[in-house]
Structures are given as structure tokens and as C-alpha cells.
Amino acid sequence: MSVLDTIRRRFHPLHHLRKSQMFRAFCARFDRLKMMRVAGVAFPIAGYFLKNFNMVLGRSLHEAETLKWFERLAGENDARVFWDVGANVGLYGFTFISANDSRSTVLYEPDPDNLAALQKTVSVNALEARAEIRPCAVSAEVGTAAFKRDEITGATGALATSEDESVFVERHFNATPETLDVLVTTLDTEAASRPSPDIIKIDVEGYELDVLSGAREMLATSLPIILFETSRDSEKIKELLSDLGYQFRDADTGAFIETLAHNTFALCSHHRWPT
8 A cells, every 4th residue: 555545545534434433333234245347457346335445436546556557567577477465355466367368366365354355256257267365364484373354444454463563443443353363374385386476466564574584485486576565674675675686666656766665566687667
């Protein structure tokens, strides 16, 4: 999520409505899974009208510039395989495969509501051969972990690394998240049993370094394009990727950067940047 998207979220009327327990109760009862048309995707995507409101309105309110660069990079580099870590309801993955029938995606998502949306999109559009859903979190080690759900927006759930660490819904909505035990994998483990990715997106609410730490072998071998969010550990992430030969561009503007942006593309010398 870009800084602009964060501002929109925090100052959008819906953000304030979501602070109301009455509104949240209404959503929990009536906000049901529906098939929706989204700009840039050739088939309908399953989502929740109120949870996924920005996506419903269109990509102008949902990381528009980042998505444009993502699509252009995929085309310029003839990308065929995309791994989406923290897939939510699959906007990036489904955008990717809808542009070219030879493409495939792997969607990593531990939240039950988001998984239901992904499964419905795949089923309704008969995408089983091109979209693999992995119902798990991704981190630095394989195992199980506590996952704090975001039942309000569906977008900010995160692994609970300590009892004292709060997540978005606790800080901004004063809500107590449901905590689930979820399976955890690593990208190195995943690469042993499926085609390596040409592009990876990582959006895991501050735990991007853990994901990358569990992907060192795959990254060194495949050197995919990486789109990732950073809200902490920026210097450690930069060092890890720089050691593999990556350089960085702002995912909103496309400009080369030395300091990681909130949304960043990491590319190696063999990757082509669209002109």
C-alpha cells in the first residue's frame, strides 16, 4: 500500500465508519461475498463490497500507479509465473494472469475470508490450471504460527510475533483481532515443488524481511523481479537484496532510489524497465 493509499484509507469516510462497533456488526452480518468487475481484469473477482471498497470503486483508489508499473514490467520481461505473498483477494495475481493465457500465479494467503474469495474467483472462472491457492502464511521458517486477522478491511492481518505487538485494527480501530493458528512456509521450500517465479509481490504488514530471509536460495538462483512493501527493517532488506545484485525503483514513480520507498520494485541488471 502506498503512502497516498494510506492517507486515503485514514481520511476516507469509510475508515471512520469502520471505527463504529455498530457498523462493524452490520458488515459482519450483511457484507457477503460477491463477484465484482474490476478494471484491468478480464474476468470477475470475488470480494466483499464494504471490505474491498477501494477495489470496487476502481484502481484509481487502489495502488493505481504501482499496478500500472507491475503490468508493464510483466509484459516487458515476458513474465510467466507470479507469486503473490499476502494475496488478499488476488487483485495482482488475477490482473497478471488475465493479461496472458500462458501465465500462472501462486497465491499465498492465510486469512479465511480472503481464501474464500480466492477460491470462488478460481472456481467461477475455471482457473484451477493457472491459479494455485496456498492457504498459509510465509515467513523465515516452516511451521505454524499465530495469525491476527483483520476482519474489518481484510488487508492488514499479520503473524503475531509477540503478545505485545499490535496490528493495524488494534491501533486504528481499537478492535480485538481474532487469532488463528496457521501453517507457515518459506519461499525456498515452495520453490522445491513448483516453477520458480519471474515476479514476486510481498505485502505482509511489516514482516517482509522474514519472507525474504526464507527465500535466499530461491532469490539467488532465480533473481525474480520483486515488488514489496516496507514499513520497517528497510536497511536490512536493502542489504539482503543489494548483496544479490538488486537495485531499487519507487513503485509509484518508477524512479531509481537509494532509500527504499513504501512500495518498492527490486530489479537486477538483466531486467528490462519499460520505457
